Amino acid sequence: MAAHIDLTFDCANARLLADFWKTALGYIDEPPPAPFRTREEWFASFGLPEDDSVDDAAWLCDPDGVGPRLSILKVPEPKTAKNRLHIDVRVPGHGSADERWARIEAEVERLVRAGGSVLGTFDRHHVMMADPEGNEFCVAAASG
Known part of the structure; x- marks a missing residue:
């Protein structure tokens, strides 16, 4: 059985990048994992510092369930080099x-x-x- 993969983007603005990739790929915001009703509930369950925000990340998925899931995560450092994977x-x-x-x-x-x-x-x-x-x-x- 082949392994499933997710792809993760580091970024400065998770909402901007999520909107672009939703447009590019026809992806949608991934629903929160059960039993949570919202991503905010799920995110709060981790007990992260107050300055961490659910707006600093996005999770996208193929609505047909075929393509890999995308995680888009805000990081403090800027992009500095060419991607090794694209x-x-x-x-x-x-x-x-x-x-x-x-x-x-x-x-x-x-x-x-x-x-x-x-x-x-x-x-x-x-x-x-x-x-x-x-x-x-x-x-x-x-x-x-």
């Missing part, structure tokens, strides 16, 4: 190379409007982007 956002659909590239370009435009930025374009194959806090990711056509 997400590839795969644009669905089939067709000619021109049709696939048009879908990639449309997705890139949508993600720029959501707060992302383009870092580079590679041979009409994929586009390297950054989320609002500089985390690199790529947009490419779905394989297969």
Whole structure:
């Protein structure tokens, strides 16, 4: 049996990054674990210092339960280097190379409007982007 994974982003602004990745991936806020009715209740159960806030984190999930869960956690230090691991956002659909590239370009435009930025374009194959806090990711056509 394969292991399941979660992906965690360190950040300066958890709400900003959560909103971007919900838009990018179609994810939703993950419901709190049972028996808690809200994330605030769950967070309070840890007895953390008063300056820790549930607003300093976000938990996102694929509404279909297929993709990995995302944890987005505020940290005090800034991002200092290139990611060693990144997400590839795969644009669905089939067709000619021109049709696939048009879908990639449309997705890139949508993600720029959501707060992302383009870092580079590679041979009409994929586009390297950054989320609002500089985390690199790529947009490419779905394989297969």
